[in-house]
Amino acid sequence: MQSIFGIFITVLLFTSVSMAGGDAGLLAICNNLGCTPQEKIQLLQQVSNQCEIEVKIYKCEELEKDATDEDRSKFRRCDPQKLCDQVADANTQIGACLRGYRNSLIALGEDIKILAAGMGKAIDQSWEQAKENKKQRLQFIAQCEKSLECKRDLIKNVPSYSAATDEELSKISAAALFVEYESKKAYLQSIQRSVPNTRPPEAHPADNELTAEQKAKLLNLAAVIKENLKKEYQKYNCYSQEAQSEMACYAVGQVVDPLFLATATFKGARAALALGKEVSNGSKIMLRVEQLEKSSALTRNEFIKKYVDYNPTTVAQNEKFIALAEKGKEANAYFVNIENSQMKYLNDTIKNKNLVTSMTNYHKDLVLQRFKDLQKEFPDLRITEYSDFKSLRFAFEGKVTPEIEKRIQEIFKSSNDEFVKFMRDNNLIRQTDTPEDYFRAGVGNTADEAGIAARYARKTQPGEVVSYKNTDLKVDLGGKIQSIERDRVALRQQLANTKMLDGHTFQSEVFDIVRKNQGDPKAINLALMKKYSTSNISDETLAGLQRYVKNSDEFSPGLMVAKRENANLNDAAEGGFTMDFVGLGASNMKGTAEALAKSKDLDGVLAEARLAEKQVTEAVNKQKSFFEKVVKESVEPGKLKSICSGDDCVAVATKPLSEQEKMKVLNRVADSKYASKMRFAFVNDGVKSAETRNMLSTHGESIEKLLRKNLAKQFKAYKLDGLTFGVDMRTDTLNEGTVKLLMGQSQDVYLTKSEQARIKEVFKKTVQEFNDTVYKKAASARYEASP
Known part of the structure; x- marks a missing residue:
């Protein structure tokens, strides 16, 4: 029974980590190797019980709930009878692995005909790159320690080991063999530098003729990624071993450097792409996207770090542009307006304001580089630049010829094309996103003419610059x-x-x-x-x-602000909170509607709408000043630093805030005319990642917005108008942990105990509704409302 117990321990350890089932131990049990039929039943039941526990831990039912009927077959089954049905032998694993690897190469644009002749070569190249990866060498060696095929590959050019048996090779550490490999490689390179390469290119088998060595290489690469997937993306553990092999090998083929992918970039979501379907023509793979916002996390972080605070214009440049814009046609200038027309939609769906800001800023960088070249081509032009969160604008003083207009069109289109390629090549967006639709451009003889033309451009083809003189417009x-x-x-x-x-x-x-x-x-x-x-x-x-x-x-004018502040929690290691203006968009819409009521033609509407916008801006500035005063007076001096941008503000703490201090802020606001005009989201100290802090605050704001909408169905408006809500994200982990509702209450509003209890109940349901919404659009959220 000692051997049987060993087999069971092997199985139990394996399933507790990966839930894949089907490793060598489970396969042995299913084949009655080393155990009687009765012992097999007992062991399988124990493995089944462990499996059921972990299914609940990983909440696999939630993941499977929204899967297609075909994909449900790829999920792990815990029933003792089905355990052996899903166990994967070597042939099943390599078959699934080859499917995933082949699908990934096709998804990257490889033609099947070309792939058939080059799949073996691609595997060899990935394997060689894995060995050369200095950052992850220890991980490569650790995997090599488990594989005789890997060890033999390391010393295939070392004569002293060429005759070593498997038993002899198993006793030599992979680290020692790797040293031999490096020494031999250096020697061969020294010879190759002095001798011309006259050997013909080596032939490689088709994908259905892979050598045993190449298959072993592919499985070893997949094994490295699997270990990281199990740690980084727990939902991966819900799939059967066959599905895991397919997913992991899809990941291998998605980047040039598979080991870098495994530990730095790939977090599990991209693997789900392997659960795809081949369309009827057989030349492309239609992939079902699991929108788990963990894909390309490091690449995304690096991108945000580079561009989130990028500001291409100075306050002086913005002020000069605004002065020209306020002159209207008297400025005798030619205006260009380029804006992110999808910014609100992207903020609401991606739920990562820093990423959206960074994408907008990257597009600005592309445009600006090209406009600098244009300035060199036409030195007589005086170009004044303006930038804010949403748009990049230019004022051209001097003669703008048809040739220059044509060049502006080319600049916008080429910038868009490069932006789209970069977003997709670096997996910075979701598969279903359409980045070619994000940015629109318009030109006119005033800033507002260019702005309305850019908005009208949403109806035209992507990449087209629309003129205010356009007859259709x-x-x-x-x-x-x-x-x-x-x-x-x-x-x-x-x-x-x-x-x-x-x-x-x-x-x-x-x-x-x-x-x-x-x-x-x-x-x-x-x-x-x-x-x-x-x-x-x-x-x-x-x-x-x-x-x-x-x-x-559609006629609302664009806002222009000379000094741009980036309001985020990047520096809030001790915690802080965000404040979002409620109803600001409605105030702008009201002002525009009044302008339309006073005017009968387009020119008049633009002029009146700009006057209305100035009045709204003045009111918003007063609201910002009130917020800054509350932040300053609600806690001890120096404990909070406030920063406001165009339509939101943050307060960064130098020391952790108590709940009493948070409530003092909310009550001060609730006792003002802005009680229902501000929404708050608090993030505690101890959240190490700046991105996580910002995402938590965004989730808090979204929960508050949804809460008000739900409460409006049950409460009189005057009561809600006297309440200020703050969602306290009491967790340091994104998408899980406790969330508490804090509520500031005006002295003029009385809530019964029944009403207070109803608000808590609606909040609890709202949190669950938010979780469900995030699960459908991104990663699975498991926030819990605090009593």
């Missing part, structure tokens, strides 16, 4: 202005007996409710009824409101 936007006016008049008549009307249009909260619930008329109806105590609103009016708000927003 004038006709389309002129007709839209008339349509907006018809809707405004009709809606004010239909809502005349409500409290929604304000000025020439409606209350800013109306714009906010419609904007946030666009496409959901029932939600809009319910929110407006609760906010303004009105009766049921007709379907016709709800459709008109959605159309009116959407069309009006």
Whole structure:
């Protein structure tokens, strides 16, 4: 029984780490090697029990729940009867590995016909690169220690070991053999430098004719990655061994240096691409993307570190541009506006503001380098640059010829093309993203003309620069202005007996409710009824409101700020919090709608909208000043440092904040006119990664936003208007840990015990709703609401 017990321990240790089942020990049990049929049943039941425990630990059911029927067959099964059905022998493993490796090369653009003749060569190259990787040499040697094939490969050119038996080779450490390998390599290189290479290129077998040596190399490379996957990406452990082999070998083929991929870049999500399907023509692989935001984590971090704080313009340059822009047509200049048209969408879906900011800044860098060359070509031009979070703008003083206009078009297109290639080559975006659609450009004789042209460019082909003089633009936007006016008049008549009307249009909260619930008329109806105590609103009016708000927003002017601050928690090692302005977008929309109501043509709308924007900016600046005052006065001097950007602020702590201090901030805000106009997210000390701090705060803001939306269905608006919420992310790990709701309450608002309990219950459900949302879009989130 000693041997049987050894087999069982082997199996148990293996399953406790990887849940793959099916290693040599389990395979032996399933084949009745060294154990009786009765002992086999007992051992399999014990392995099954351990498996069931770990299925719960890793929450594999959640992962499998959204999988396709075909992919469900790739998940680990714990039933004793099915354990042996899923155990993978050597042939099954190599078959799965070859599928994954082949799929990865095709996904990188290799043609199948070329691949058939070069797969063996690709494996050999990956193997040689693995040996040369100095950073991960110890890991390579550790894997080589387990493999006779690897050891033999190391000394294949060393005569003194050429006749060594497997038994003799097993007694020599891989480290010692590696020294021999390095010495022999250096000797051969010294000879090759003095002798011309006249040997013909070596032939390599097709993918279905791989040598045993090449198959062994591929499995060894996959083994290195597997060990890292099991540690870095626990969900990987939910798959069967066959699926794991396919996934790991997909990873091997995804980069030039597989060992670097294993420990630095690859975190598990890319492996899921191996669970793909070959389409009917057989020339491409259609891959199902598991959107786990762990892919390319280090590369992403390095990219963010390089570009998140990149600011191509000085305050003086921005001020000069703003001065020219404010002159309008009197500036006698030619304006170019390039903007990230998808910034809000990217922030909401990627949930990583630093990454979105870095992508925008990288695109700016590409454009600016090309504009510097343009300046050299046309030295008589005076180019003034402006940059903010969303856009890059230029003012050209001097004669702008058709040739220069053509060059601007070429610059924008080539910058876009390079941006798209870089994003995809470095796996900085998701497979389903369309980076060619992110940036749009427009030109005009004023900054606002260029801005509206850039917005109109969203309707044109990617890479096209749209001119304000464009006939289609004038006709389309002129007709839209008339349509907006018809809707405004009709809606004010239909809502005349409500409290929604304000000025020439409606209350800013109306714009906010419609904007946030666009496409959901029932939600809009319910929110407006609760906010303004009105009766049921007709379907016709709800459709008109959605159309009116959407069309009006297309004329909102771009904001211009001379001094740019990057509000993040990069330096908040001791913790801190973020504050996001609530309803700022609605205020801008309200101002634009008022401008549209006062004007009858496009030129007039642009002029009036700019005046309205200045008023909104002044109000926002007052709100920022109030925030900075609260931060300064709520804690001991020097404990918090506040930084505000265009539409959000952060407070960085020099010492950890207590809950009492956090509550003091929230109560100060709740007792002001900004009670429901600010959302807070707190991050504790002890979070080592700057990226994790920023992601935690983004998750906190998203939870607060969702909470307000859910509470609006159950509470009167005046009560919510007197509450300030802060989501306290009490964890140092992204996507898991405790989350607590902190609530500042105005002295004018009274909540019953029942209402307080209901808020806590809604918060608990909101956290789970957020988890479900993140699971569908990115990595699995497991936050838990604190009592």
